[in-house]
Amino acid sequence: MEAGRGYAKRALALMLIEARRAGLTFVYVTARPDNVASHAVIRANGGRLVERFQEPAAYGGSESLRFRIDLKVEAALIALRPARPEDLAFCRRVKDDTMRWIITEFGWDDRGQAERFASQWQPDETRIITYAGNDVGWLQTRPVDDAVFLAGIYLDTPFHGRGIGTQVMQIVIDEARRDGEAVTLGVVKINPARRLYERLGFRTTGEDEYKFYMRREADAMPRGADEPRALGS
Ligand SMILES: CC(C)(COP(=O)(O)OP(=O)(O)OC[C@H]1O[C@@H](n2cnc3c(N)ncnc32)[C@H](O)[C@@H]1OP(=O)(O)O)[C@@H](O)C(=O)NCCC(=O)NCCS
Numbered sequence: 756m757e758a759g760r761g762y763a764k765r766a767l768a769l770m771l772i773e774a775r776r777a778g779l780t781f782v783y784v785t786a787r788p789d790n791v792a793s794h795a796v797i798r799a800n801g802g803r804l805v806e807r808f809q810e811p812a813a814y815g816g817s818e819s820l821r822f823r824i825d826l827k828v829e830a831a832l833i834a835l836r837p838a839r840p841e842d843l844a845f846c847r848r849v850k851d852d853t854m855r856w857i858i859t860e861f862g863w864d865d866r867g868q869a870e871r872f873a874s875q876w877q878p879d880e881t882r883i884i885t886y887a888g889n890d891v892g893w894l895q896t897r898p899v900d901d902a903v904f905l906a907g908i909y910l911d912t913p914f915h916g917r918g919i920g921t922q923v924m925q926i927v928i929d930e931a932r933r934d935g936e937a938v939t940l941g942v943v944k945i946n947p948a949r950r951l952y953e954r955l956g957f958r959t960t961g962e963d964e965y966k967f968y969m970r971r972e973a974d975a976m977p978r979g980a981d982e983p984r985a986l987g988s
Pocket of ligand 1: 909918920941942
């Protein structure tokens with residue numbers, strides 16, 4: 756291939772389009788540390804270096820760099836399906852992986868977590884979040900008084916921060932709004948998820964030592980939606 760013409764950059768871009776169509780949300784690309792031309796091509800396609808590693812002996816055993824390229828998430832590929840009892844292990848694993856840091860941060864004793872989880876997790880209140888047909892997370896909701904209570908929402912770690920949570924929250928809000936109902940939840944004070952809830956129009960209604968309790972009225976506006984906009988924007 757002729758060097759310096761951008762063919763490699765375009766070729767990788769085309770591969771990424773295929774990967775996205777296939778339902779992937781990110782890809783890893785590896786390159787030798789001295790192959791600066793490849794690094795430039797990968798970075799030009801949004802790649803960021805995640806690690807330096809030793810290739811397995813079967814692949815040459817030399818040192819290599821791993822880049823991650825995040826692909827735009829397709830809202831149309833996000834769906835919810837009812838949970839089945841056999842989804843318990845997946846749900847427990849995702850919650851463990853994503854919430855362990857909070858348990859560690861507070862120095863909580865996590866003995867008995869498995870039993871507690873099994874008693875709190877109710878398949879008939881739970882839906883599995885899928886992306887392109889693959890299970891990527893779950894949420895649990897139940898009716899309380901005049902609201903839908905979101906008992907939990909958890910996405911598997913590789914899928915964080917790509918807009919999937921926002922889309923799923925919007926589905927929950929829209930479902931509740933159709934019945935004229937608010938959505939309520941509790942969030943651990945140090946959990947950055949609070950920012951997401953605030954952006955979607957949730958307001959803090961109470962707190963205890965560890966958690967804020969939040970509520971989004973059926974007619975609430977997402978933050979910023981009611982702010983004056985400059986003419987022409
Ligand atoms: C909370 C969660 C469902 C949001 O879904 P998402 O697809 O990551 O969120 P989006 O990309 O749509 O929106 C980004 C927002 O999500 C939140 N978020 C992103 N990564 C997060 C993480 N690892 N932990 C908690 N919240 C996170 C932040 O509020 C972020 O806003 P910011 O960019 O201003 O920081 C998801 O990050 C998650 O499963 N986190 C771990 C489990 C958890 O904390 N669940 C909430 C319990 S109340």
